[in-house]
Amino acid sequence: MDVTPCVEFTLRMAKDALEHDLLHEAQYLADYDAVHRSINDRFDLRGSDLATLIVSAFEQNGALSSNRRKQYTHRVQPEAMDAIEAEVKKRIEARGDTSETRAG
Numbered sequence: 448m449d450v451t452p453c454v455e456f457t458l459r460m461a462k463d464a465l466e467h468d469l470l471h472e473a474q475y476l477a478d479y480d481a482v483h484r485s486i487n488d489r490f491d492l493r494g495s496d497l498a499t500l501i502v503s504a505f506e507q508n509g510a511l512s513s514n515r516r517k518q519y520t521h522r523v524q525p526e527a528m529d530a531i532e533a534e535v536k537k538r539i540e541a542r543g544d545t546s547e548t549r550a551g
Contacts, residue, residue, distance in 0.1 A: 478538040490527040509536030
């Protein structure tokens with residue numbers, strides 16, 4: 448039994464994962480950490496609220512939906528939400544990728 452085609456396919460998929468998927472994931476994590484540090488230094492937000500808002504903004508290409516804003520209106524000041532959007536947009540634009548953002 449010759450399994451060469453299966454092994455070649457597996458190696459191509461592993462190479463693709465390393466070159467594309469993991470690279471993209473590492474960039475996302477670096478962007479997330481930078482946004483988190485920036486916002487955390489300027490605003491006093493609960494960690495879980497900040498994390499949710501950052502992830503939501505990345506999922507929506509830098510915007511927080513009006514529903515998300517309403518959900519956090521009593522815990523997060525509008526200036527903090529605006530800052531999160533601005534930081535996430537800056538990161539997305541810096542990497543030149545507005546077509547596909549990922550949240551982890």
